[in-house]
Amino acid sequence: MKHPSEHSVIFKGLGAYLPKNKLTNNELAQMVNTSDEWIRTRTGIVTRHIAQTEEKTSDMCTEAARLALKNAGLQPSDIDLIIVATVTSDKIFPSTATIVQKNLGLGPVPAFDLEAACSGFLYAIDVALSMMVRSATYKNVLVIGGEKLSTIVDWTDRSTCVLFGDAAGAAVLSKVNEARVGIIESVLGADGSNAELLHVPTGGIAMPTSNDVNKPFIKMNGKEVFKHAVRVMEKVARDVLSQTGIDIKDIDCVIPHQANQRIIESLVEHLKLSPEKVFINLSKVGNTSAASIPLALFDAIQEGRIKRGNWVLLVAFGAGLTWASTLIKWH
Template sequence: MCKAVILGTGSCLPERTLTNAELEQMVETSDQWITSRTGIKTRRISGAGEYNYRLAAGAGRKALDNAGLTAAELDMIIVATLSPQKIMPSTACFVQAELGADNAFAYDINAACTGFTYGLDLASKYIASQPEMKVLVIGSETLSTRVDWEDRNTCVLFGDGAGAAVLGSRDDGRGIFGSKLRSDGRLWNLLHMDGPESQNPALQPEDWQGALIRMNGSDIFKHAVRAMSGVVNDLLEQQGLSVADVDLIIPHQANIRILRKLQSRLDVPDEKLFVNVDKYGNTSAASIPIALDEANQQGRIKENDVVLLCTFGAGLTWASLLMRW
């Protein structure tokens, strides 16, 4: 039976690095405060011309090169983002044009930080029914356009960037073989962002504060750890596996305290947990694909390794996914 397999990965990051020392000059904070609470030392911030779709296309181009494919061979492009280039058309359509992927259809999905994992699951379903398909899945964000730079509780967390994976099919046992996707819309208010100001006064929210990220950090922390550990254990049990059978876990890079708490709950040794939150901060939908590409480029993933992705985001949404590399 054919499974969807990742053929290549890529990532694209803005040139500018924003350090904690620079943030000390912008808001009431310190390197010690940021590092102790988040583990983040630097994050990338887009400059002139480094639009969401250009980062996404850059990551996609590298993933295609890594897979040995051309844009003309793509059948589908999915972009996961909560900071789209425009409300319409989709960022994926901009990426299609930028890459010259004339034979692909394209659309966006928004599951916040969970978006890329949702996208992989979606692509795997297409490929299961049409094994000849080649699908490009991208997570791309310019969160610097949506951060309140006067709110020290959120502005220190987020960064910009994009990561991508090209998927095709194989019949040798490798590929995506399990996933668990979850959401709970009742808890939307813990992490959310308003849209542009309504031009219909009757539909203007009473507490509209601009299209900026708002978060209840302490509640998100508790839900994130509980949800991710739960969905990982559920998936492993479903597949008849344990953490010992997994070669590498790539979690959403939210902050180091969430990652260490998750590590403790799952009893994961350091060498099996991929962490790069210190360099890039929380890049939402781009977080896992950037980490996946780094792990791939660093040789942390070898053929036939079992790789586990797990993530949590606004919605609330969360997910886990297993693949044999």
């Protein structure tokens, strides 16, 4: 157990941001050789949101964070630490977290980015939790997942361009003087030997972009990624439950990474979950990587799918390969 004391860390407020522009399957069918029917049946995605050219990851993160602060009933001056999970940071450096810190007018608190692809938000939650448990300094922490994936999508590659969208989601984590509520357990994992199944091979230091050569685009072996996704999400979900002694039947709401409807259906089958307990919003947003889980959590709360006292299981999978699961007793 991460925090055996009388203290717990809860989700105090959530926020989300979606760019205004929507891109439909039919519009994509005018750009590449695909169809609404193919995309719906293979992925479950119907629309995704695409940021404006001038709209940066930091702008989306800032909006999501403003809403999370409002919903938490806190001021920027209450925040002691900010972590942004992203694979599409505004710049190589400084971190997007420092840009969001400035935008929000936070105090001179620690700010850094964390990169674990689609598992990034749950990795950041785990890091924030560890810091909050270890130190009295961190009472209220902003954890944000934000992506402008449209900038690293190859819009001529039909096997990937139909999958992704832009968004940001944010959570304010707060320490409370109550035992065993909020984040109960968190498990993380990674397997670097399968990194090339899903990656952006260019644009980094190993193969820099020069002029129009080596543009940084997502490359993926979809079939292999699919198989790994189901296997590792099932395992990490079972691991987090077995470490806490909670039965899968006791879980009230499961929020999986929103990558593909069929991956989620396969997970439901493997974990023998009741489908009505699994929250899915990917039809309207697509795969938004690090923003996926906070965005889905935000929507699930808005729709009244999660209530105080509920057991909530978050499960993620992403490039790296990485995976993560977080068990929460909602407060």
